[in-house]
Amino acid sequence: MGGITVLLVDDHLVVRSGLRALLATQPDMDVVAEASSGEEALQLVRSHAPAVVVMDLAMGPGMDGIEAIRQIRNLGTGQSVLVFTTYDSDADIVRAVDSGAMGYLLKDAAPEEIFAAIRGAVQGRSVMSPPVASRLFQQMRNPDEVLTPREAELLSLLTEGLSNRELGRRLFISEATVKTHLAHIYAKLGVDTRAAAIATAIRREGMR
């Protein structure tokens, strides 16, 4: 006892079981609860007050991981949240860090990496997987390539296959404005067609 109390949040039971099994090998860590949704996570944080929350970002319908992180941070009860997810999309990383995540691990991380991140989190140190760190670094070096909120909104709709006219209707702006936004988006993503933009958005920005 007296170890680091951990709450696991993932909608896949196998992943929770796997994490639980891994953490069981560490004498200083105790998994005190598991949640399969953002809503459930919030409740369990309240009732168990764990030191660290290990959370997936993608969790089916309902509250997503980002929102869950935000709300947990808003409780003001001092939990450190570690993101543990499959994808390292630029957008997800930025949003997670913005929401107050203390670390960002990929699911193919080595056990030691996971342990180190959890221990670091309780000490206020931020730990992230190398690929994640390099992406963050990349973003900081080229702030010109970061999409504005409006652009991100448009890109998100773009990935649904809408035409400029439809995009305009959806966003209550003229087709001319849509084209302006698109031109900016193309420049930032380094493409020159909407098709390539969609491909890049889904693959690199993680807009599924």
Add this chain to the structure above:
Amino acid sequence: MGGITVLLVDDHLVVRSGLRALLATQPDMDVVAEASSGEEALQLVRSHAPAVVVMDLAMGPGMDGIEAIRQIRNLGTGQSVLVFTTYDSDADIVRAVDSGAMGYLLKDAAPEEIFAAIRGAVQGRSVMSPPVASRLFQQMRNPDEVLTPREAELLSLLTEGLSNRELGRRLFISEATVKTHLAHIYAKLGVDTRAAAIATAIRREGMR
């Protein structure tokens, strides 16, 4: 002993641990080995001759799950392969079944579902998650919506954002032929722009 011997194949250690922990609760099942790649899986099938192989489809670089299934089946040593993956894309399901998979489970499946699938597999029964089954059924009802090999090839390149001209060059066909294929693809996917086709391809057909 004397239980069902199982080989786990997944590039994520947590998932393997989770499955191992789950299967450990079943007296009639023994995880005899774990692999983190298709190549490794093939080796371990040879050396351990498990009764069932539980395999993820997405596994980083190298041999993918589909190819691994095909090669395991080609060994002729009688292994039943169960797909255990996150996504239920039409293309993946069809290809997995074509390659000789005995079942197709999603990672959010309940433990009982997993156990039943493994027991079913050794008895020659095919078990799949309800969403997967319904997709297969859907495909069988509307064979008109199945893409031809050439169309699938083109669609795959399309998701990389290529123009018609580039597609033609890549496939050594004229732009006119590209347009013909695209028209057929649009019809089968139920869309009318390349943007929507890309969106659908990535989301429904799982062309990541």
Add this chain to the structure above:
DNA sequence: GCTGCCCTCAGCCTTTTGGCTGATATGGCC
């Protein structure tokens, strides 16, 4: 108060795309 960024819009012109119709060749299947 000026500067810079974001969001908005317009016009013009070229390229690309999509819809349509029709045609040829190939290979498998009955």
Add this chain to the structure above:
DNA sequence: GGCCATATCAGCCAAAAGGCTGAGGGCAGC
């Protein structure tokens, strides 16, 4: 042999998208 699916190509036309220039309003920061 005839049928059918697949793959290949052409031409024509309308619609959509993309590149370019220019411009106005709002708002934060210095």
